[in-house]
Amino acid sequence: QVQLQEAGPGLVKPSETLSLTCTVSGGSVSSGSHYWSWIRQPPGKGLEWIGYIYYSGSTNYNPSLKSRVTISVDTSKNQFSLKLRSVTAADTAVYYCARDIGAGSGYFDLWGRGTLVIVSS
């Protein structure tokens, strides 16, 4: 049974870089059938798609975040990662990693449990 698990600091200072990893267990990030996404949810608010990566390294990002986001994949560790630069309090959110079975169409059939990241000094 494939599972996703987010990991990373729960507290980041303003202007610094938020870094998270998502470990895929019970399956392979190199599966050519799936795209791997990051999605976030500010407390009490809705979902926001951040971007996705394919195992080949091909990426696409939310235009509103594109200038600050990098998503990468490490097939040897079966992980993919998120970096969000120059964070502010508005970036405080639960960050989810998710598997997209729709080739980038937004069909997220598998999610991690989510990790809360607070941006504060």
Added chain:
Amino acid sequence: QSALTQPRSVSGSPGQSVTISCTGTSSDVGGYNFVSWYRQHPGKAPKLMIYDVTKRPSGVPDRFSGSKSGNTASLTISGLQAEDEADYYCCSYAGRYTVLFGGGTKLTVL
């Protein structure tokens, strides 16, 4: 890109049906048949309930159905049950390999 428009809340009694709308534009909902719906219980990750506008993943009851007309997609839940009380989000492909979520709808089972 602006979030897709959903009603903030809907409600219904057990056994009744409710419909949640999701309005976008011709650049997202209206332009592609790549609409999905998610259910999220408090403190939990979202769960995929509908994809390809009308399809249900394995294990999702047929009480859940999806449709689309023009720039508006809809999720209908029939035979409401207590466990259906949750937040619901629509999602659409928005062109140029991007994805857009709706603002979310809180469903209350009375």
